[in-house]
Amino acid sequence: MPFNHFSHQPRLIYALPTLVDRTLSLSSFCGSPDANLDFNHLTLRSLVTHSLQLKKMGSEFEPVNVNGFQELAKQLLPKMYYDYFAGGAEDEHTLKDNLKAFSRIMIRPRVLVDVSRIDSSTTILGFKISTPVMVAPTALHQLAHLDGEVATARAAAACDTIMVLSYNSMRTIEEVASSCSGIRFFQIYVYKRRDITAQLVQRAENNGFKAIVLTADTPRLGRREADIRNKMIQPELKNFEGLLSTKADSETGGSNLQAFVDGTFDASLSWKDIQWLKSITKLPILIKGVLTHEDAILALDAGADGIIVSNHGARQLDYAPATISVLEEVVNAVRGKIPVLLDGGVRRGTDVFKAIALGAQGVLIGRPVIFGLAAKGEFGVKRVLRMLKDEFELSMALAGCPNLRDITRRHVRTEQEKRQSML
Numbered sequence: 001m002p003f004n005h006f007s008h009q010p011r012l013i014y015a016l017p018t019l020v021d022r023t024l025s026l027s028s029f030c031g032s033p034d035a036n037l038d039f040n041h042l043t044l045r046s047l048v049t050h051s052l053q054l055k056k057m058g059s060e061f062e063p064v065n066v067n068g069f070q071e072l073a074k075q076l077l078p079k080m081y082y083d084y085f086a087g088g089a090e091d092e093h094t095l096k097d098n099l100k101a102f103s104r105i106m107i108r109p110r111v112l113v114d115v116s117r118i119d120s121s122t123t124i125l126g127f128k129i130s131t132p133v134m135v136a137p138t139a140l141h142q143l144a145h146l147d148g149e150v151a152t153a154r155a156a157a158a159c160d161t162i163m164v165l166s167y168n169s170m171r172t173i174e175e176v177a178s179s180c181s182g183i184r185f186f187q188i189y190v191y192k193r194r195d196i197t198a199q200l201v202q203r204a205e206n207n208g209f210k211a212i213v214l215t216a217d218t219p220r221l222g223r224r225e226a227d228i229r230n231k232m233i234q235p236e237l238k239n240f241e242g243l244l245s246t247k248a249d250s251e252t253g254g255s256n257l258q259a260f261v262d263g264t265f266d267a268s269l270s271w272k273d274i275q276w277l278k279s280i281t282k283l284p285i286l287i288k289g290v291l292t293h294e295d296a297i298l299a300l301d302a303g304a305d306g307i308i309v310s311n312h313g314a315r316q317l318d319y320a321p322a323t324i325s326v327l328e329e330v331v332n333a334v335r336g337k338i339p340v341l342l343d344g345g346v347r348r349g350t351d352v353f354k355a356i357a358l359g360a361q362g363v364l365i366g367r368p369v370i371f372g373l374a375a376k377g378e379f380g381v382k383r384v385l386r387m388l389k390d391e392f393e394l395s396m397a398l399a400g401c402p403n404l405r406d407i408t409r410r411h412v413r414t415e416q417e418k419r420q421s422m423l
């Protein structure tokens with residue numbers, strides 16, 4: 001039986017016959033004509049109710065910051081999907097700490113600096129972007145919006161920034177590549193069937209992706225208890241059509257997504273496999289999920305072209321450190337040899353400022369993009385990216401830093417430094 005994610009809103013079903021056409025034409029809210037309608041969990045009924053909800057909510061509530069998009073998404077999405085997107089592992093300690101750790105860092109503004117012109121543009125691996133905020137790889141965008149990763153890619157391109165496409169996208173590599181221009185990286189997990197991973201890397205390379213992001217923190221899936229309670233579905237992943245069945249059923253009646261990962265991901269992956277990855281692609285390789293100086297050095301030794309300091313949005317190991325709290329440790333270990341990026345809990349322009357001051361070349365955002373997508377499709381993702389850019393540029397102006405290179409370590413004070421100064 002198809003999974004119906006809007007069964008809690010039965011009243012709207014009665015209006016269905018007259019609404020179908022209107023719904024399908026609400027392109028800004030429910031998807032452009034190229035949207036892939038062919039997946040089993042989005043029934044016609046859910047499509048109609050979802051788009052009506054979006055229209056109503058979207059016009060009544062205009063978020064003024066990226067957290068506002070989360071509120072909208074929470075009201076619009078079926079609980080199972082919202083929980084999957086928003087949730088973290090186990091006690092969600094790290095989930096909260098990713099945000100709190102940013103709030104413990106203070107900014108030391110400098111005044112009477114000419115900030116009449118602010119330029120936040122930068123380059124990452126030689127690719128120019130308008131501001132150092134990129135789109136993190138996140139799975140299953142069609143559970144947020146019918147256009148899925150195509151809408152996200154268009155928004156990222158319109159905002160002149162890099163999108164990292166997830167290995168677990170619901171739109172294919174080719175669909176995303178042909179939907180718009182733009183700089184894109186491709187994130188991978190390594191499957192037990194290495195030949196499949198190699199094929200996807202090749203497809204990304206052939207389709208103009210500019211780098212491979214190897215996610216290193218997921219030998220197994222973290223324990224996301226909301227997904228277990230909700231019996232999270234495992235949607236079809238079109239990238240693997242003809243290569244592998246992406247159906248999975250949890251034997252214990254828990255998360256079907258977890259059952260899928262258990263069956264496919266290669267938990268034996270180790271540093272020596274970076275050589276294998278280098279042998280199958282010419283693209284630069286970034287290692288995502290580094291949280292210690294020890295692993296930063298191993299990444300350098302393995303020949304990585306970049307590091308993403310990440311705890312996977314607190315969805316893997318709970319009680320792993322907040323990413324901003326270990327950024328400097330990694331930056332110091334790398335000593336400028338390769339770029340260090342950060343993700344996890346970035347919700348404000350001031351968070352971007354803090355990460356840059358502590359040595360990151362840029363940041364990536366995960367959930368804010370999904371919530372923007374769920375709330376308002378491509379337009380919502382653009383709004384999220386532009387809000388963060390505007391907020392970041394405002395913080396640059398107010399802290400006396402007209403360019404990125406003007407943001408220095410002395411522009412921030414960590415909790416530890418504050419404590420030391422009081423001794």
Ligand SMILES: Cc1cc2nc3c(=O)[nH]c(=O)nc-3n(C[C@H](O)[C@H](O)[C@H](O)COP(=O)(O)O)c2cc1C
Pocket residue numbers: 084085086098136137138139166167168187215288310311312313314315343344345346364365366367368370
């Ligand atoms: C719903 C969701 C799905 C994700 N899927 C992936 C994925 O497929 N691959 C990956 O490397 N990271 C994935 N991540 C982790 C993100 O790339 C990123 O590390 C994290 O979202 C950053 O934290 P933030 O959501 O607080 O911005 C996912 C995160 C979320 C929230």
Ligand SMILES: CCCCCCC(=O)C(=O)O
Pocket residue numbers: 139168235237257260261312315
């Ligand atoms: C369809 C498989 C999803 C694997 C996990 C995606 C991910 O990294 C996350 O949810 O986090």
